[in-house]
Amino acid sequence: xSKPMILAVVAAVLFIGLAVVEQVRSSEPFTLIGLILDVMxxxxxxxxxxxAAKVQIDFRDLRRERRDLLSDLQHARREGDQWRAQxxxxxxxxxxxxxxxxxxxxxxxxxxxxxxLMLKGLSHKEIAxxxxxxxxxxxQQAAVVYRKSGLGSRAQLTGYFLEDLLAPVAExxxxxxxxxxxxxxxxxxxx
Numbered sequence: 071x072s073k074p075m076i077l078a079v080v081a082a083v084l085f086i087g088l089a090v091v092e093q094v095r096s097s098e099p100f101t102l103i104g105l106i107l108d109v110m111x112x113x114x115x116x117x118x119x120x121x122a123a124k125v126q127i128d129f130r131d132l133r134r135e136r137r138d139l140l141s142d143l144q145h146a147r148r149e150g151d152q153w154r155a156q157x158x159x160x161x162x163x164x165x166x167x168x169x170x171x172x173x174x175x176x177x178x179x180x181x182x183x184x185x186x187l188m189l190k191g192l193s194h195k196e197i198a199x200x201x202x203x204x205x206x207x208x209x210q211q212a213a214v215v216y217r218k219s220g221l222g223s224r225a226q227l228t229g230y231f232l233e234d235l236l237a238p239v240a241e242x243x244x245x246x247x248x249x250x251x252x253x254x255x256x257x258x259x260x261x
Contacts, residue, residue, distance in 0.1 A: 072127055075120070075123060075124065075127065077123070078116075078119050078120040078122075078123040078124075079120065081116060081119055082113070082116030082117070082119065082120060083116075085112040085113075085115060085116045086109055086112050086113060086116065088112070089105075089108040089109050089111070089112040090105065090108075090109070092108065093105045093108050164231075164235075168186070168189070168231060169182070171231075172185060172186075175215075175218045175219045176218060177214075177215060177218060180201075180211055181211050181214055181215050181218070183201065184197055184201070184208055184211040184212055184215060185212075185215045185219075185227065187200065187201075188212060188215075188224050188227060188228075189227065189228055189231060194208045194209050194212065195208075212224070215227065
């Protein structure tokens, strides 16, 4: 029980005690009904005091909780902003590396566009629609990308760029199950 609540209960007991003493010392004749009314009157007053103390305590706790939540929110926003800035830097670096690799493979602008859209997971039909060209043209450009890059498929193209993004299995946290791409089994042997 909190300190203000204890004080309120003590005050209520004292009020009731005073009502009893007042009734006993009063010059009016002692009646049980008079004592009960005095105790009820004092009890209502004490109850109001206890209720006011409880409301004040709850309000203080709510203010503290609100302050803590706002502080946590500000902290989370700062962390989120930092993470987004860092992620943006990594994504921009990855984008530059992909563009540099496309140049190294000597892809034309159209071939590089098709390769980038394939990396994003779009189908040949979706790429054709987006680029306002024929699906056969996109298929031909994709074949040229595979030939110039020395890769045989969309999966190999994607894997070429994702391979270095994923940490080797040995470096990953031991408390998570990880998928071993080579054996198509999880590290614990389940397949």
